[in-house]
Amino acid sequence: MQNQGRVIxxxxxxxxxxxxDLVLSLLNHPEEKRVAIITTAAENKQNxxxxxxxxxxxxxAGFTEVDFIDLETDGSGTVSNYDIIYVCGGNTFxxxxxxxxxxxxxxxxxxxxxxxIYLGVSAGSLVAGPSVKIAGEIAADKNVDNITDFSGxxxxxEIIFPHYEPQFEEEIGNFEKSNKVNVIRLTNNQSLLVEKxxxxxxx
Numbered sequence: 001m002q003n004q005g006r007v008i009x010x011x012x013x014x015x016x017x018x019x020x021d022l023v024l025s026l027l028n029h030p031e032e033k034r035v036a037i038i039t040t041a042a043e044n045k046q047n048x049x050x051x052x053x054x055x056x057x058x059x060x061a062g063f064t065e066v067d068f069i070d071l072e073t074d075g076s077g078t079v080s081n082y083d084i085i086y087v088c089g090g091n092t093f094x095x096x097x098x099x100x101x102x103x104x105x106x107x108x109x110x111x112x113x114x115x116x117i118y119l120g121v122s123a124g125s126l127v128a129g130p131s132v133k134i135a136g137e138i139a140a141d142k143n144v145d146n147i148t149d150f151s152g153x154x155x156x157x158e159i160i161f162p163h164y165e166p167q168f169e170e171e172i173g174n175f176e177k178s179n180k181v182n183v184i185r186l187t188n189n190q191s192l193l194v195e196k197x198x199x200x201x202x203x
Contacts, residue, residue, distance in 0.1 A: 005111060005112030005113065005114070005115055005116050005117060005118065005195075006026055006112075006116075006117050006118070006193060006194070006195045007112070007117075007118045007119075007120070007128060007155060007156050007192075007193075007194040007195070008022065008023070008117060008118070008119045008120070008191055008192070008193055008194075009120050009125035009128060009156070009158065009160055009186065009191060009192040009194070010119065010120065010121050010122075010125060010162075010186070010190075010191040010192075011121070011122055011125070011162035011163045011164070011186045011187060011188045011190070011191075012089075012121065012122070012162075012163070012188040012189075013050070013053075013054055013057075013086075013089075013119075013121045014054070014057045015188050015189065016188075016189045016190070016191065016202070016203070018191075018202055018203075019191050019202065020057065020061055022191070022193060022202055023061075023084070023117060023119070024061060024062075026117060027083060027084070027117065030061055030062035030063045031062050031063070031064050033063055033065075033083040033084065034065045034066075034067070034081065034082040034083050034084070035058050035063050035065065035066040035067070035082060035083065035084045035086060036067055036069045036078075036079055036082040036084070036085050036086065037051060037054055037055060037058075037066065037067065037068050037069065037086045037088060038069055038070070038071060038079075038085060038086065038087040038088060038104075038124065039051050039068050039069070039070050039088050040070050040071040040072055040088075040090075040094065040095050040098050040099075041087070041088055041089060041090030041091050041092065041094055041095035041123040041124065042088040042089065042090040043090060043091075045068070045070050046068040046070070048088070048090075050088060050089065050121075051068065051088050054086055054088065054121075055068070058086075063084075067082075071095075071098040071099065071101075071102045071104055072098045075102045076099075076102040076103060076104040076106075076107040077102075077107070079104070079107040079108070079111065080107045080108075080110035080111045080114070080116075082111065082116065083111075083116050083117065084116060084117045084118075084119060085107075085108060085111060085116065085117070085118050085119065086119045086121070086124075087118070087119070087120045087121060087123075087124025087125075087127070087128075088121055088123075088124055089121040089122030089123045089124055089162075090122070090123050091123060091141050091142065091144060092122075092123040092126050092127065092132050092135035092136075092141045093132070093135070093136070093141055093142070093143045093144055093145055093147050094144050094145065095123050095124065095127050096127050096132055096147060096150075096152070097145045097147065099127055099153060104153070105153040105154075105155065108153065108155055109155065112155065118155065122162040122163065123135070123141070123162075125160050125162055125186070126152065126159075126160065126162065127152045127153055128152060128153055128155050128156050129152045129153075129154065129156055129157070129158050129159045129160065130151065130152055130154045130157060130159060131150050131151060131152055131159055131181070132150050132151075132152050133150040133179065134159060134161055134172075134175055134183060136150070137171075137175060138161065138168055138171045138172060138175060139163070139168065156194045158184050158192065158194065158199065159181055159182070159183050159184065160183065160184045160185075160186050160192070161183050161184070161185050161186065162186050163186075163187070163188060164185035164186055164187050165187070168185075169185075172185065187203075189203055190202065190203045191203075
């Protein structure tokens with residue numbers, strides 16, 4: 001799928017300061033932009049330390065309107081009204097479930113058509129791709145809802161493995177062979193920018 005917006009896939013959000021620099025280079029006047037932090041996957045949601053940290057990082061960078069949204073309780077109806085959707089990490093399968101139930105993909109696509117930014121963190125990056133199957137097989141998340149359809153939102157073509165370390169290489173290689181896919185390994189310091197069909201690694 002190609003769109004007018006930008007998709008940034010990360011393992012650990014703004015762990016690498018260059019990722020915030022990238023966001024600021026893509027959007028002028030952060031004080032005029034609205035940010036939605038999707039907390040659905042995170043343990044304790046808006047009270048999760050990483051959710052709180054992300055909000056602080058956005059505010060420090062000059063964004064004044066930064067809201068927490070939980071798809072499970074809030075739905076996705078207002079999400080496309082924002083300029084940036086930042087999707088927290090946590091349980092991939094929980095996030096996938098509520099993304100489907102709330103038609104989150106539709107809201108994301110609308111935001112991207114308007115030139116907005118989707119920024120995924122770990123699980124938030126995995127669900128953006130065509131499949132989350134790898135999340136249940138390597139350094140596995142608990143499949144809390146016994147999901148058997150591993151299709152992601154498919155807003156990008158890339159399957160990523162977040163928090164990559166060399167110890168996972170053999171398992172990832174076997175996964176690629178058995179599923180006939182290519183997996184992009186992302187360390188906590190790296191991110192992918194997907195824009196107009198082009199993929200750029202930031203590190």
